[in-house]
Structure formats: C-alpha cells, structure tokens
Amino acid sequence: MHRVIKLDIATKKLTEAPLNQDLQIVAIEAGSESRHRMNSMGFHIGDILVKIDSNRWGPVLIQNVTNHATKIAIGRALAEKIIVTFKI
C-alpha cells in the first residue's frame, strides 16, 4: 500500500507570506549592503520570524522569534527579496 506524502511547505517572498505565522528565512537575495545590515540587526538565514503587519504599498512589519527581538519594519523593495518557507 502506498501512502501519499503531502508536502505541506510553501516558499514565498516575505511580501506574499501570510501574517501571524512562523516563517523561516531561506534566502536574502538583496545586495551585500542590505544583507549585511539585516545580519547586523539580528536577521540570519534559518531564523524564524513572524510577519505582523503589511499593506499593499507600505513596509512589512516583522518580528524575529529566534532571538525574541523587537519589531523591525522592512521596506517593500527589500521585503520582496527575502524568501521564507512556512507550513500550509
């Protein structure tokens, strides 16, 4: 008997990821300066974060769960370059 294994992980840009759910950073596809800045502010690939707020044209508000950090607002252009995975 075969068991159907359903892949229940999705990968999306941070801008398109759902709110209030654990998201894991898998890539930061921005230029080195922005990437370094993200690192300096405590964001690294593998970290878990939650997207708290976002509207169509404004920045995205996230909170890093891995290091219990404060909220960080990330400009839309940069948020589009952050790739996250999450359970669906």
Place this chain on the structure above:
Amino acid sequence: MIVSADHKTIVLVGQPNSGKSTLFNVLSDLKTSTANYAGTSASVNKTEINVYGDTYTLIDLPGSYTLNPISDSEKLTTNFLLLEKFDLIVNVVDASLLTRSLELTVELAEFGMPMVIALNMYDEAQSHGIDIDIDQLERKLKVPVIPTMALYGKGIKKLMDTCYNMLNRGVVYPEYWEFTPRIEKSIAEIKSKINIPGEYNGNSRFYAIKSIENPVLVPEGIMRDVKSLRDDAENVIVEQYGSDGFEAISYERHHLSMKLTEDISTFRITRRRKLVDKLDDFLLHPILGYVILGGFLMFYFFTIFVVGNAIGGLVDGPISKIPGFYEGLKAGSPFLWYTINGAYQGLAGIFGIVLPYFLPLVLLTSIFEDTGYLSRTAFLVDGLFHKIGLHGKSVVPFILGFGCSVPALYAARMIENPRDRMITGILIPFIPCSARIAVIFALTAAFTGPIWAFVVFAYILIIVSLSGKALSKALSKPMGLILEIPNLKTPSLKIAMTKTWVKIRELLKEAFIFLLAGSIILGWIEYFNASKYVDYIFSPLLKTVLGLPEQLGSTLVFGFLRKELIIVMAAQALGVQSVADLPLTAHQVVVFIIFVSLYFPCLTTFIVILKEFGYKTGFFSAALSIIIAVVSAFLFKIVLAM
C-alpha cells in the same frame, strides 16, 4: 579632541535603543556637552562624573548594532573604539533582547579591551519571561555583569562602584568565544602575522577577524602583511559555506550569542500578552494607526503652537524694551546705534521667535522619541514618502520643519543613510516654518483671502515632492528601509528636559557668532544706506522678471535674517503704516508670497545646513531654493496675468 588627558575615560557602548543614553543621562548632569568628531556630522555626548572623589570622563557613543559601521554615527563609534584612548568599556546590553544584544558583546569580547557589562532593562526581560543567570554570564565572559534599570536609576550605584574598583584596582579583560575550528585556524594563521600600530586599540585576533570580515577597518600596514592569507581564508569560506567572509563571521557570532543565551537564560512562555503589544495593535493598525497619527500630529502642532506663542508673548515684552536702552545713541553716534540695532534684530529673532518654538518642540520630540512612537510614525508613512524617493524616517524632520527649520535639520541626524539625510536636509528649507506661515497668512488675509494661502501651501508641497523625486533620481539608489520599532516605553521628563537643554545650548553655541556677525552686517547696510544699492541689484529680478516694486529688494535681504521681518520691512520700504496699505495688487502679493516662501532659507537655517551638511550641500541648497523661487514666482506671474 574628545578625550581629555587628565581623567580616566569610561565609554558607553551598546546597540540602538539599549537604554545607553538613558544611563548616560542618569549619570550625568547639565554639564553634558556634545563633541563633533572629525569628518562626520555625528556627535558624542560627553560629561565628567565624580565617583568617590575621582573624576572620570564619561562618553556616550552612538548606538551601534556591530563594529561594522554603515551610518555616520556607527562609524564614529567604531573609529572611536579603534583609535581613541579610553580606560573602560561599559557595554550596555538590553536584557529583553538578549540574543541580539549579545552579538555586539561577543564582538566587543573579541576586541579585547577592559569591559563591564550593564545588563539593562532587566525588569523588562523578566516580564518577557526571560530569567538570566548573571553569575553564569560573568563566568562565561570573565567580566563583571551588573543588572540595571537605567530609567529608574536602579543598579547604577553598583555599576559605578564596579567601574571605580576596576579603574583603581586593575581592569579585567573579557574572554572571547571561539568560532568553528576551520575559521579559527585561518584566524590563528593571520594573527601570527599581525603587528598592531601603536595608536590602535584592540588585540591581534580582533584585527585578524576583521581582515576576513571587513578589511576596510583594518590599518593598511596590517592589511599589506596579511592580504594573501586573508584572501585564502575567504576563498575557503566561500567554498565551504557559500557566503562571503562578512556573512560567515556574522553567522558565527549569531550562533555564539544564541548559544550564550541558551546557557545563561531560561525562557518561560508568558501567556498574557503585554499591554504594549496590545497598544501596538492600535498604533500600527492599517486604518486606526493613521487616525491616531492624525490626532497625534494635531496635538503635537497645537501644543507647540500654544506653548510657543505663550513663551513668545512672555519674552516679547522685555525684548521689545531693549532698543529703548540704546535709543539715545541714534542721534549722537548713529554708526554704533546701527551696529547694536543690527545685533539686536538678530538676537531678538533667535530669542523671541526661534527659541520659544524650539523649546516645546524639542521637549515634546524628546518625550515622544523616548516612547518609541516616532519610529512607528515612520513605519506608517513610509509608503507615502517612497513616492518622493525617501523613507519614512524623514517624516519627523519634515513635521518639525513646519515649526522651524533649525530643529528639523538637527532631527535629520536620525537618518542614517547619508543620501536620504542630504535630500531631507535640502528639502527642509522649503517646508514653510512658523515665520513664513505668519507671512503667508498676514499677506493673504490682507489682500487675497484665505483660499490663496491654501494654493500657496499646496504649491509648496508639490515643489517639495518634485524636488525630492528629482534629487532621489539624480542620486544613487538607497539601501532599503530597515527600521527598528523599539518596544513602547514610559518616557522620563527629567531626561527629556536634560536633552532639550543640551540641544538648545548646542544651537546657541554653534549659531550665535555667525548670527551676530550677519546681523551686524545687515545693520551696517542700513547705516550706509546701502539698501538703495541692494534694491538696484535686485531690480532686474524683482521689477523685470517678477513685476514687483524694486523697493522690495532690501526687504528680501532682511528676510534672509528673519523671514517674519519681511512684512515689517516691506511696509517700511514702501512707506506705509500697515500691511493692508502696501501699494501692491492681489496678483503681485501672490507672486511676492511665492517668492519669499521659497527663496533662500533664513540666516540661522543656512548656518545650520553648512554645519550639518558641509559647504557643498549648503550652497547647493541655497542656489536651488533661489532658482525654484524665481521660476515659481515667474510662473505665477504669467498664469495670473492670463
């Protein structure tokens, strides 16, 4: 020279919003001064403190996430630590953000200078469900760790006792944590080749790490010796980890600080959502957030307006009595009278108009800055500001600009990206300050009716947007917005008052001499009756291009000193008693308003732009404003004549 040779020096180092400045303000008194650091606009706060009879210099370095600086203020912190002489670092760690804060601590431990840790906001950490084993942290880092709650002054005495003991009985150095063996091997190889130049602080392992991570920070002499070794090390990192040297080291520190946090703290899951988080649901809400922001802005302007007006009213009486004291000189020694009167006009402007608004503005801004609300406004309006090529961070300077351009320019310091800071600095003088708003209202009320005031404001906003867009197009693309939204906090009035006093003193110290000199020169122009020559010089512009009476030329020069003087001077120049009697048509008044609202900022603003942004930006901003003012006024003349 920031550090004095006479006293031992303690430096406060911490990440932004770690409560470092609060700690500094609690420790210092009103003797605090700010010192500019060569090559940057950023400044450090400095004070002298007395501990058991010993005097120490205490320096508050700008908040920095790491010793890999991006903004001017972070560069200052790193340069200071690398090159200035100091005796002890107090690393202020935000206990409620332990993992992230410890990333800087891990880096400071690598740096290897004497250190004490102030584990600040200890109470907040506990309410977040974080229990920290302080003894364990001390054992791990081999330096004293003192829990503090700077805002309430708790733990401060113990912290100072510890500093005193260290400075008198011998300092201790922190112990560094090792990276993964492969990277440690490269570091050890590079380290063996390093000879640190005498003027540099820190140990050779630190420079070995930096040569891989961020070579620009490493002295040239060292880089020459280790270049090939560090290139090999980075190649190995790229091959094995798939990232550059900078990122690999950053990840190493990230893991070390997570490990350290795990070892020294336990995290209880707290069920209750904290009040501040619930408040944020409203403050950052996609609809309610803007309603609250609107209410906040109204409250903000209203308070500044009412308080500024009240203070202005109080000081106006005494200030207007001053000319009586030197009135007698006018007949006997007119030159002296005009000199004193010129100085008086300038000083009356700063004490009678700028300071009354500056005071409530700076105080209120300090209070709101400390609550953390200002960064929330930046988040809310970021999308809007993107339309003119800027970030939400520019909103605060812009709001302040409606009161007075000077504090607005100082507020632009909070923008870390030099490009955005410069654009904001160039745009601020276009925002009508209270003096120009007064001119606009007085002239429109007398001649054209309030509708024209709105037209003028709308036009100015269009100019600001278009200039912003054009400037941002002309300059390279900025780094994306990454803005920390710190937890909401209760502000301290005492600290806000200290900050206000320091800022006011800074303004007076920096602008006073220039303002005095400029005002006296304008007084001499009056004495030598040079205004007719001034009128003559401006005649082609005013009469030919803008169709205004040429006598208004000298008015513009006085407007440069104090924009609100324009009305008084215009009446004087055209020989009438009140504004309403000015021999101008409604159309001429509109053209005149447009011109005076946009042309050259006032003298104080100009001086502050030069100080904050340098001569190039200062003169560019002045030239741009004159060009825009002439073109705009001319356009209005043409359109109105149709």
